[in-house]
Structures are given as C-alpha cells and as structure tokens.
Amino acid sequence: MKRKVTKAIFPVAGLGTRFLPATKSVPKEIMTLVDRPLIQYAIDEARAAGIEDFIFVTSRGKTALEDYFDLAPDLESELEKSGKTELLEILRATNMESGAIAYIRQHKPLGLGHAVSCANKLIGNEPYAVILPDDVIAADKPCLQQMVEAYEETGGAMVAAMEVAPDKTSAYGVLNIKESDGQVVSINGMVEKPPAGTAPSNLAVIGRYILTPHIMQNFAHIAKGAGGEVQLTDAIAAEIAQGRDVFGYRFEGERFDCGSKAGFLQATVSFALARDELRDDLSEFLHAWADADKAAK
Template identity: 50%
Template sequence: MTLKPVRKAILPVAGLGTRLLPATKSVPKEMLTIVDRPLIQYAVDEAREAGIEQMIFVTGRGKATLDDYFDIGFELETTMRERGKSLDALEPSRSGFGEVVSVRQQQPLGLGHAVWCARHIVGDEPFAVLLPDDLMLGNPGALKQMMMAYAEHGGNIVCAQEVPAERTASYGIIAPGDTKGALTEVRGMVEKPAPEDAPSRLGIVGRYILQPEVMDILGKGDRGAGGEIQLTDGMAKLIGSQPFHAVTVDAVRHDCGDKVGFVMANIAVALQHDDLRSKLGEFLDGIRPG
C-alpha cells in the first residue's frame, strides 16, 4: 500500500488563553516566550523537523501577530545589517512562501470545529494537528516519532501518555488493544470520562496524524462533551474502517496553557541551554521551601 505523505499541519490557535490572564489580554498565549522564543515557534520547529511543508493556523480575532511573527521583518533586518549584526537568531521565525497560511474560526465551537475550519486547505490529504499549548520536549520531536509509526502502519496516529486516574476527565482516553513497544492499537476513545468510566489511563495529548475522512464527520456538527464539536468523537468514528494507533512518545510534555506548566517549561528549556544552565542551577539549588 502506498501511503500519501503528510505535508500539512493544522495548528489551532484561536483560544483566548484565559488561564494565563492578564498576560493574554492583549498578547496571544502562543506568543508568550519560553526562554527566548514564543511558544508557537516550538510547535512550528517540531513540525518542520517531521517534514511538514505547510502550517495552517486556525486563528481568531487578535491573533494577527502570529502571522506577523513568521513574516520577514524588513525594517528590523535592514537595521541589523547596517549595524553589522548577525541575522541568525531570526532564521527560525522566517517562513517560506506559502509555508504559513491562516484561516479564521469565527465561533468557539471546540477543537473538532477548529480542525474542520481548515478542511479546504487540507483537501484530500492526510494531515497533522499540533496543539501549541502542549510543549513536547524530545529528540527526535514527538511528531517525528509519530511520523515513523505512520510510515510503517499508515492510517491515523495519536500521541498518548499515561495520565493519573483522577485526571482522566481532562483528556480523551483510549480503549486500548494490542500493544507492541510504544505502539498501541486503538479500539475506542472516550472524551473526558470520569475515572470510574475510563477504559484506561492512556490519554491523548496534543499531536495527531489524521486521514481526511475525519473532516466529513466533523462537518456534521455533532456536539459532545461541553456542548462542543469534539475531535475525539470524530476520530472515534474512524475506528474499524481505518488503521488507528497510539504512540507513547519519548518526550516530556508541558501544559503551557497553565501557569505552573508554563513556568516549568521555561525552567526545563533553560536547563537545556549551555549558557543558562549553570546560573539557573545555582539559583534553583538556593531555593528553600518556606
């Protein structure tokens, strides 16, 4: 069987970021920095590493800075050149022609609806979805690990991690089948089940590789948990008609939509920087409870 390549990725970025107020009152949460670059940059870098050629931002009002960030800053670059400064630091923030496109989600109707808003750009191709709130630190990146599984098994691939039993109501939870190494067959999914109703503790976290047929399902507008169009519900209807697997990736996840998660992500990334590790380590060593 010849697999269609995954060339496009949807990045839903229309959320209001209310958990990070007041910082997100006028700045998109995806533009808040993790050490030296905005959160959106990490998701784009991960997608590029995995071979994605086009990023589709599903935006809302007040999110124009996301597009501006990946544009060429003519005035800034001209001034830096005139002053003999290197432009290397700006290279990741530059997008090629057509690499970044945007579409609006005009109503907050859920993640499934946000993905559906990109249907005309995706067309009849398989596509990836990355939730920038979920910063995944791994080498190789989480999406590239999933791409390796896709190359072997095709179909649909979701990223999964074990979650505490008391947190199942915050995730889509997988009903697992056979497991081989990091790969688990997906036999069913439940969106945000109570702990006593959860079929496992294998939670879906913010990375997906999906076949285009899911768009037709999402387009029916069926509402699920919270009265929203849930991506998990749409994916569940593909099970049985297409291969469906979960990959437990070798990566550390930080929920950067949460204040504690955001701070922890900054520390984790800073500790990866040779020029920051020593001073930050001294600071952390000096902290004492109370």
C-alpha cells in the same frame, strides 16, 4: 500507497483566558518560553517532521501571531549593520516563505474538532497533522517526527499518547486499547474526558495527531460532545466505528502543559536548564532558593 504528511493544522483561536491579563493584548501562542514563543516550538517540530504547508486556525485579535512569521527588514538591516550575525540568523529562522502559511478564521469557539474542520478545504484528500502549541514536548527526536516515522509503517490515523495518573484521566481524551505492540497501540475507541472511575485505560491523548481525510468528513455527521463542543476525539472514534485503523503512539520525551500557568513555569525552568548559557546561573538561584525555603521551615 500511503501519502506523505506535508500539511499541518495549528488550532490557535483560543482566548488564553488562563493567562489574563497578559493575553488581553498578546496571543497566548506568542508568550515566550525562555526566548522563543510557544508557536515557534510547534513550527520547529513540524518542520523537523517534513511539514511544508502550515495552516493556522485563528480568531480576532491574533494579528501579532501573523506578524511574527513575516519579514522584519528594518530589524534585519540593523542587525546586519551591527555585525550581530548570530542574532540575524536566529531572526531569519522565524521567517516563513510566502505561501507556506495560510490563516483561517474560526468565528465561534465551538471546540477543537470544529477548529480542525475549518481547514477542510485546504486539506483536500491528503493526510495531515494537527499540533496543539499548548503541549510542548522536549525530546531528542521531535514528537511529530517520531509519529511520522511510525505512520510510514502503520498507515491509518495516529494520536500521541502518554500514561497519566488514574485520577487525572477525566481531564483528557483516553484510549480504549485493543492491542499494544511497544510504542504503537491499536485502539477500539476513544473517550473524551470520562467521569472519574470510568476511563477505559490511563493512556491519554496528547496534542499531536496524524489524521486521514475521512476524519474531516466525519465532522459533518457527529453531534456535539463533551462540554457542548465539537470534539476531535469523537470524529476519530467515528473512524474506528467505520472499520478504519487508528493507533496510539507512546512518544519518547517529556510533555509540558503550557496551557496552564504551572505547566508553563515548569517548561520555562526545564528548557532554561537545558541551555548551556543559562544553566549555571539558574541552577545556583534554584539551589539557593530551595535552601532558604528549607531553612524557613
């Protein structure tokens, strides 16, 4: 009998150096996409998938992240007195129940796999999700919810996957495909950031995972991989080598790499255009800017 996925790990220990100087004092995960921080999009997606326990792997300087999910009684009281009920409800939706969130420190930046392994004692013998907040996915049905529904049919481990241009595969973990059945792909292996021209496919791993307890155990036996770091893809590949099922899932939706400035800006425009109260003004500005740019050329 497959156990439900109710725990999720959020690796948020990175320094966010690509967004300096902003991240000198503000954790990258608190940077706002329109009017919500990146981490809120990840939390909302996890909740929609049935996640009940939220495990944050953090580092020094992340106290603003912890404070974000705490109660703000003075602010709530002021909004209530002012009759700003809509804002009050938006604020309360960011609160997390006592005990729902756990924070674990990753003392050294030793890679994504190491960050995930830091949560070993809180996972125990249960399946768990991993969500990378940098990957924001716009979808009618949240990506992790799609995966959980597929996992209920397949079991095993599962990674979110999307097709990328062949010349971009060296920036991703890439799947070695065994068999494809619509959105679900069974795989022979995974390669982390393969050199140009050597990728086994153009199906790349994106920052959503449903993993088994065995994968936690694999971290104790794998060597450091690409970049001299402990790679999550290597621990998953070990699962395949041990004869256990691992699947790729071609999710429906649009993924934005908010770990890069260009991706963050693209996501901001896309999410803003999806908002009724922002669409008209922003569209007018973008069209005027495009017309002016054409005229200048």
